[in-house]
Amino acid sequence: MEKTGQKSVDQDADSIHKKRDAIWPLVLFYIHLNILGVYGIYVLFASATWPTILFTSVLTLFGTLGVTVGVHRLWAHRTFTASKPLKVFLMLCQTTAGQGSIYSVVQAHRLHHAKFQQNEDPYYSKHSFMYAQVRGGLLRYSPQQEELLKEIDMSDLESDAIVMFQKKFYVLLYIFVNILLSVNTPFQYFGDSLSASMFVGFWLRSLIVINLGNLVNSSHFIWSLHKGFKPADSNSIFLITKSYWPQFHYLLPRDYQSGEFGSYATGIGSAMIRVFAALDWAKDLKTYGSVAVRQGLTKAVETGRPIVECIEEEVGLEENALPANHFLNREKFM
Ligand SMILES: [Zn+2]
Numbered sequence: 001m002e003k004t005g006q007k008s009v010d011q012d013a014d015s016i017h018k019k020r021d022a023i024w025p026l027v028l029f030y031i032h033l034n035i036l037g038v039y040g041i042y043v044l045f046a047s048a049t050w051p052t053i054l055f056t057s058v059l060t061l062f063g064t065l066g067v068t069v070g071v072h073r074l075w076a077h078r079t080f081t082a083s084k085p086l087k088v089f090l091m092l093c094q095t096t097a098g099q100g101s102i103y104s105v106v107q108a109h110r111l112h113h114a115k116f117q118q119n120e121d122p123y124y125s126k127h128s129f130m131y132a133q134v135r136g137g138l139l140r141y142s143p144q145q146e147e148l149l150k151e152i153d154m155s156d157l158e159s160d161a162i163v164m165f166q167k168k169f170y171v172l173l174y175i176f177v178n179i180l181l182s183v184n185t186p187f188q189y190f191g192d193s194l195s196a197s198m199f200v201g202f203w204l205r206s207l208i209v210i211n212l213g214n215l216v217n218s219s220h221f222i223w224s225l226h227k228g229f230k231p232a233d234s235n236s237i238f239l240i241t242k243s244y245w246p247q248f249h250y251l252l253p254r255d256y257q258s259g260e261f262g263s264y265a266t267g268i269g270s271a272m273i274r275v276f277a278a279l280d281w282a283k284d285l286k287t288y289g290s291v292a293v294r295q296g297l298t299k300a301v302e303t304g305r306p307i308v309e310c311i312e313e314e315v316g317l318e319e320n321a322l323p324a325n326h327f328l329n330r331e332k333f334m
Contacts, residue, residue, distance in 0.1 A: 018119070020139040027138050037207025040199035048196040052186040056205050059096055059182055063209035066093030067105075068260050068269040072216050075157060076106045079256035079286050080273060086281040087162045095166065095177045098206050099213045103157055103167040110152045111145065112217055116250050120148055123217040132218030133211070178202075216260045220246035223262025251308060254286045274327045285327050292318040 044053065070090030073079045082090065091102065099105050108122050115121040122145060123136035141149065157163045166173060182205060187197040215222075224246040241262060249258040259267035276282035288311065296311030303310070 017144045018142045020142045023138055023140055030138060033203065033207055033210065036199060036203040040204025040207070043196050043199040044204060047193060048200045049190055049192050051190040052192045052196055052200055055185060056182070056201050060205050060208055062093040063097040064212050065269065065272060066090055067097050067099065067213040067216060069272055070094045071102055071105050072109065072260060073256055073269065073273065075102055075163065076109045077253045078156065079254050080282045081284045083281045086276055091162050091166050092177055095173045097209045097213050098174065098178050099210065101167045101170045102163050103154070106157060107149055107152055107154060109217065111149055113250065113253060114152065115148070120145060129218055129221040132221060133214050136217070137214060219261050252288055252311060255288050256285045257287055277327045288315050289318050
């Protein structure tokens with residue numbers, strides 16, 4: 001009897017340890033975001049002027065680049081190094097995405113990689129697309145996840161003055177860069193109505209960028225090619241190209257060409273990194289050549305050592321042989 005009682009006490013303690021509560025202000029914001037953002041689509045067609053539409057499109061693109069090129073490829077996975085002006089630009093772009101500070105997003109993403117498809121994954125990828133895309137981001141971390149987060153190495157970001165500046169002044173930056181810039185500019189300089197400035201400039205743009213940003217953690221549900229998948233199972237094949245690139249990213253995340261949305265080398269993120277590199281703002285672009293991957297796989301089979309370790313080793317050897325401007329070589333990056 002006592003033993004059973006002890007067992008249920010242990011179970012209670014365990015479930016408290018793993019329990020995640022909703023962040024209610026964030027839930028409320030999310031509800032508003034969806035309603036007002038959808039209303040923004042109506043305002044966009046009904047009354048917004050062209051300068052507002054153009055300006056908002058550029059801000060939407062900047063916000064997306066802040067998340068994909070900035071937070072994901074530069075800060076979370078270190079796939080290249082950036083000059084200070086480029087870092088400041090990407091930090092400001094990321095602020096317009098309204099996802100939280102670079103530091104907090106990177107920390108969560110690193111835990112997502114470390115515990116991918118396990119219960120401790122903050123986006124609980126195994127569960128469902130909606131959990132990864134929406135719910136996971138609206139819940140507080142469980143005490144267990146808080147402990148795991150402390151183990152995530154964030155020393156590189158802690159020694160990055162631009163990331164730490166944004167973390168310290170995030171609320172102020174958010175108000176100026178994300179709200180005032182996007183709403184005030186169409187209203188004051190383009191003579192647009194307050195309704196168009198707010199619903200298109202802020203709410204609709206935020207709806208698009210936040211959803212694209214969340215896809216970084218959930219896109220593998222959409223673009224991943226799963227074992228046993230048959231094209232005939234789904235009509236999505238007409239709209240979405242499925243590939244193994246999402247799996248590649250979770251296995252070998254330090255490749256600047258891995259697109260967040262299932263592509264490799266062809267997306268706008270990869271193109272922009274190449275442009276930044278050609279301008280000398282980005283350096284040390286990391287990529288995995290097919291030859292190195294093949295040799296790594298052969299080595300893993302021959303030696304019985306872990307696949308990732310063997311590929312990393314071969315990539316290290318290949319890197320030394322790669323010319324510094326390999327990103328300009330079409331043969332190399334395609
Ligand atoms: Zn990643």
